[in-house]
Each structure stands twice: as C-alpha cells, then as structure tokens.
Amino acid sequence: MSIAQMRITDIRTTTVAVPLEAALRHANGCHWGRFIRTIVEVDTDAGITGLGEMGGGGESAETSFRGLKNYLVGHDPFALEALRFLIANPTAGLYNNRTQLLAAIEFACLDIVGQALGVPVHALLGGKLRDAVPFASYLFFRFGGDSTGCHEVRTVDQLVSMARALKASCGFTSHKLKGGVFPPRHELACYRALSEALPGDSFRYDPNAAFSIEEAIRFGRAIADLTNDYYEDPTWGLNGMRQVRAAVPIRLATNTVVVNFEQLATNLRDPAVDVVLLDTTFWGGIRPCLKAAAVCETMQTGISVHSSGELGVQLATMLHLGVVLPNLTFAADAHYHHLVDDVIAGGKLKYENGAIRVPAGPGLGVRLDRDKMETYAALYRRLGDYRYDRDPARPGWFATVPNSAWANPEAAFWFDGNSARAL
Numbered sequence: 001m002s003i004a005q006m007r008i009t010d011i012r013t014t015t016v017a018v019p020l021e022a023a024l025r026h027a028n029g030c031h032w033g034r035f036i037r038t039i040v041e042v043d044t045d046a047g048i049t050g051l052g053e054m055g056g057g058g059e060s061a062e063t064s065f066r067g068l069k070n071y072l073v074g075h076d077p078f079a080l081e082a083l084r085f086l087i088a089n090p091t092a093g094l095y096n097n098r099t100q101l102l103a104a105i106e107f108a109c110l111d112i113v114g115q116a117l118g119v120p121v122h123a124l125l126g127g128k129l130r131d132a133v134p135f136a137s138y139l140f141f142r143f144g145g146d147s148t149g150c151h152e153v154r155t156v157d158q159l160v161s162m163a164r165a166l167k168a169s170c171g172f173t174s175h176k177l178k179g180g181v182f183p184p185r186h187e188l189a190c191y192r193a194l195s196e197a198l199p200g201d202s203f204r205y206d207p208n209a210a211f212s213i214e215e216a217i218r219f220g221r222a223i224a225d226l227t228n229d230y231y232e233d234p235t236w237g238l239n240g241m242r243q244v245r246a247a248v249p250i251r252l253a254t255n256t257v258v259v260n261f262e263q264l265a266t267n268l269r270d271p272a273v274d275v276v277l278l279d280t281t282f283w284g285g286i287r288p289c290l291k292a293a294a295v296c297e298t299m300q301t302g303i304s305v306h307s308s309g310e311l312g313v314q315l316a317t318m319l320h321l322g323v324v325l326p327n328l329t330f331a332a333d334a335h336y337h338h339l340v341d342d343v344i345a346g347g348k349l350k351y352e353n354g355a356i357r358v359p360a361g362p363g364l365g366v367r368l369d370r371d372k373m374e375t376y377a378a379l380y381r382r383l384g385d386y387r388y389d390r391d392p393a394r395p396g397w398f399a400t401v402p403n404s405a406w407a408n409p410e411a412a413f414w415f416d417g418n419s420a421r422a423l
Contacts, residue, residue, distance in 0.1 A: 003046065003116045008072045010043040011105075015060035016376035017383055018311060020338045022151035023415040024140040025391065025407070027180025027208035028399045031058070032386040033145075033415055035309050035335075038062055039343065039373065042108035044077060048115050050108030051364060053313035054100055054281060058388035060380070064101055077109040080287060088284060099260075099284040106285030107317050107364065114363030121320040121364055125290055132355035133322035134331040136174035136204065136229075137166040138307065139194075140338070141181045143393070144414030149423050154182075154409060159190050160197045166337060167198065170351035174202045174229060174331040180210030182409040184219055195226045206232035209256055212402040213243050220248030229253075229330055230275045230302070236401045238263070242272040253277055255306040264292055268299050275302035275330065280317045282308065289321050297327040305332035312344035315356070316364040323358045343376060345369045383417065393420035 017034045024031040038061040040052035054061050071086055088102040114121045122128045139162060144152035153162050163175055175194055179187045184207075191205050203226060211219060216234035223231070230253035235244055238257050245252045253275035258267050259282045267273055276296055278289040289305075296303045305322050308314075315336055322332055331354070342348045344366045349356050359365025391397055393413045397405060412423035 003078075006044050006046045006048070006077060006112075006116065008042055008075045008077055009045050011065060011069050011072055012041040012043070013062045013065045014039045014041075014373060014377050015062055015380050016311075016343055016373060017380035018343065018376050019340045019379075021340060022142040022145040022338075023392070024142055024178075024335075024338060025181045026140065026178055027210040027403065029387065029389045029391050030143075031309065031388065032392065033417055034379070034383065034386075035311065035339065036060065036380065036385060037309075037311050038065065038104070039311075039313065039368070040065060040104045040108055042072070042077070042105065042112065044112055046116065048112050050077065050111035050115070051313045051366065051368065052104035052106075052108035052111075053311055054104040055309050058386040060385060061101070064098075065104070068098075068101060068105070072105065077112040080106060080109060083109065084284070100281050103281045103283070103285045106287065107280070107313065110286060111363035118362050120358070120360065120362060121286070121317075122323050122358060125286065125320065125324045128323035128358060129326055130323050132352070132357040133305070133319050133328070134174075134355045135172065135334045135351070136176045136331040137163060137170065137172040138176050138178065138333055138335055138337070139163055139166075140178045143420060144412070144423055147414055147421070147423070149412065149414060152412065152414070152423070154412060156190050156193045160193050163194055163198060167201075170337060171354035173200075173354055174204070176204045176206060176232075176333060178206055178208070180207035180403065181407050183406045184211070184215055186409045188219060188222055191223060192226065202227045202229045204229040204232055204253070207234055209233045209236040209401055210399070210403040211235050213240050215402070216240075216244045217247045220244060220250055224249050232277070233257070238266060238272040242270065245272060245274070251275055251302065253302070253304070255279055255282065259283060261292065264295060268295070268301065275304060277304050277306035277333070278321070279306035279308055280314065280321060282306070286317050286321050290324070293325050293327060302329065303327055304330035307333035307335050309335045311339070312342045312349060312366050313364065315349060316359055316366045319356060319358040320364065341372065341376075343368055343372045392418075
C-alpha cells in the first residue's frame with residue numbers, strides 16, 4: 001500500500017490519572033493532586049498509529065471522542081485541512097464546539113504522517129530553528145502532599161524555596177506565579193519576594209482574570225519596577241485588558257481572550273494584549289498555532305507557548321511547535337515539572353538548562369509505555385473525575401469574575417486525594 005492510499009481505520013481512547021507532587025491551587029479551584037488526560041490513538045490500514053492527548057478540566061473526554069469515529073474512519077490522515085471542516089466547521093461548531101477534540105486528532109494525524117514519511121513533525125512544519133524549547137518555572141500555591149505538610153506552598157518563604165529548588169534542578173531563569181488564590185496583597189508580597197530572591201531572572205504573574213480592572217491596575221503598577229516578561233490575564237475580556245494596558249507600563253499577555261482568529265484580528269485592530277500565548281489544544285492543533293504565530297510575526301505581536309496541563313504526548317506537540325517559531329522570544333509554560341511520572345516510554349522528558357529538547361524520532365517522537373498506561377488508567381478508574389472549578393478547602397465557594405472572595409493565606413491544608421484537611 002502506498003502512503004497516498006492510507007486511511008484511518010479506528011480511534012481508541014484511554015483516560016488516565018497521573019499524580020502530581022501536590023494539589024495545585026488556582027483562581028477557579030484546584031488540580032486535585034492529579035491530571036486527568038484522555039490519550040487518543042488513531043489507527044490506520046498501513047499499521048501506523050498516531051497519538052493525541054486532551055485534558056478536560058478534571059474529566060474524561062472518551063465519550064466525545066467515541067462520537068467522532070464515524071467521521072474519521074476512511075479519512076486520509078494527510079488531509080488535515082479537510083479534517084478541520086469535517087470535525088470543526090465554524091458554523092456547525094456553534095452547536096457542538098469540537099475545537100479541542102480536533103486538536104487531539106490533528107496531533108495523531110501529524111504523528112501518522114511523520115511516521116509514514118520517516119520525519120519528525122517539526123520537519124512537516126518548516127523545519128526546526130533550535131533543538132530545544134526554553135521553559136519558565138510554573139509556580140503554584142499548593143496544598144500539602146500529606147499530613148506532614150510536605151510540598152505545601154502558601155507562604156512567601158515556601159514559594160521562594162520552591163522557586164530556588166526548581167532553578168537548581170531544572171535551570172529555569174524565568175518564573176511564572178499562578179495567582180488569583182489569596183488576597184492580592186499577599187500575592188504581591190510573594191511575587192516581589194521571588195524577584196528579590198532570584199536577581200537576574202525574569203518573572204510573569206497570572207491571576208487567571210480574577211481581578212477587577214481597578215485591582216489589576218493597582219497590582220500592575222506595584223510590580224512595574226520588576227523584571228517582568230509580561231502580566232498575564234489580570235482581568236477578563238478584551239475591553240477590560242485594553243483598559244489595564246492603557247494604565248500599566250507592562251506588556252500584557254493572554255491565553256484566555258485571544259484563543260481564535262476572530263479574537264486575534266480584533267486584538268490587532270484595537271490592541272488589548274501584547275503577547276499571545278499559543279496553546280496547541282485551545283487553538284485546535286499545532287497548525288492553527290503556526291498560522292497565528294505567522295500573523296503575530298507580521299504584526300510584531302509577541303508570542304509564547306501556553307500550557308494546559310500536559311503529559312508527554314501534548315508536551316511533544318508544544319516542543320515541535322516551539323522549535324519552528326522564529327518569533328518565540330519568551331520561555332514557554334509547562335506544568336510538566338509538577339508531575340511525578342508520565343505515560344510515555346522512557347519516562348518523563350528531561351529539563352536541561354531550563355529547556356527540553358524536541359524528540360528526535362519520526363512523528364511526534366514519543367510512544368506509549370503500556371504498563372504505565374494501565375497503571376494510571378486503573379488509578380483513574382479508582383479515583384474518577386474531579387471538579388477542577390472547585391476548591392476542596394472551601395466547600396460551597398465558586399469563583400466569580402472579578403473575584404473578591406479569596407482563600408485565607410493563614411489557613412494551612414493538606415490534600416488526601418478527595419478532600420482538604422487542616423494541618
């Protein structure tokens with residue numbers, strides 16, 4: 001069979017729960033000590049299988065992928081533009097938004113094409129300009145990992161200690177604080193302490209749009225003297241960001257209000273953000289991110305690569321994207337160092353001097369470890385989904401935009417996998 005005749009024969013999915021060092025707190029709730037990810041395998045009649053991955057806010061996406069089987073069987077994995085309209089036609093998408101499902105299928109098809117041609121995915125995207133992608137440390141406030149409080153991050157000293165440890169082990173020179181959890185004055189003290197503790201490094205702060213416009217301006221002015229990469233999503237909406245941008249002398253970034261081409265066009269006509277964080281899932285695949293990056297290059301809008309809580313399969317997509325972008329001037333984001341393991345063969349990809357090398361093999365360059373897959377599929381079956389948008393330490397609480405009900409920075413908790421317990 002020639003590769004021109006190759007067709008998709010099946011799609012298989014497995015949901016896994018891979019443990020984190022500790023539960024990660026964020027403005028909308030918490031990652032409950034594990035990442036729930038749906039691993040996608042797309043089979044072909046040539047015997048080649050491609051890999052994809054999707055999150056789901058603490059939930060499995062298997063049911064949604066099963067609904068796509070009739071769309072995919074018989075499709076040419078090379079026909080990626082047709083695939084875009086087959087699965088995610090923009091008008092039909094008003095009724096059944098499949099953008100993130102499309103992304104996982106696109107990952108798998110690019111993996112298939114690369115394997116069929118014997119080349120890595122980055123070669124299909126124009127060829128790599130670098131061998132590795134630099135990353136920022138991704139610092140979260142965390143619950144304790146057990147009743148001793150190990151891995152807890154709540155205080156200034158705990159946060160600085162974690163940042164120093166990650167710099168020593170991974171080589172990071174840029175550091176991102178995920179905020180929007182505690183009162184702004186506490187997070188301001190934490191952020192300024194990071195800058196003082198790591199002279200010569202750069203910093204970025206992201207409260208997940210939890211601030212009012214007024215609070216976002218106050219906080220931005222209070223950090224303007226630091227070495228900031230950018231100020232990420234301090235408030236909600238393009239118009240809100242536009243008002244903050246006019247009042248704060250720091251470049252603004254987003255992964256929430258510019259996540260498609262209509263929003264990108266709006267931002268270019270009437271700028272609200274200076275740096276667009278490209279997420280291979282949120283944008284519908286690697287190829288849309290590459291298109292968006294080219295527009296940003298033309299218009300001199302900054303870019304970086306966003307993280308939505310990846311395992312090794314999606315991390316590989318981020319790496320293949322990152323190595324081909326000429327205008328990638330900021331370190332990328334990754335949750336990856338919070339994971340204790342992965343489902344790819346050979347274990348977790350390694351940080352070297354703050355960067356991760358793009359896999360060298362054909363396609364995405366990663367394959368699955370079947371034993372690890374079964375281990376973490378069994379863990380998912382035992383623990384099930386979790387509520388990403390709820391904080392286990394605050395029963396009954398839910399986030400509003402803007403938010404004003406903050407967690408108490410004096411209250412210490414550890415997380416047992418299902419509930420938060422006082423330390």
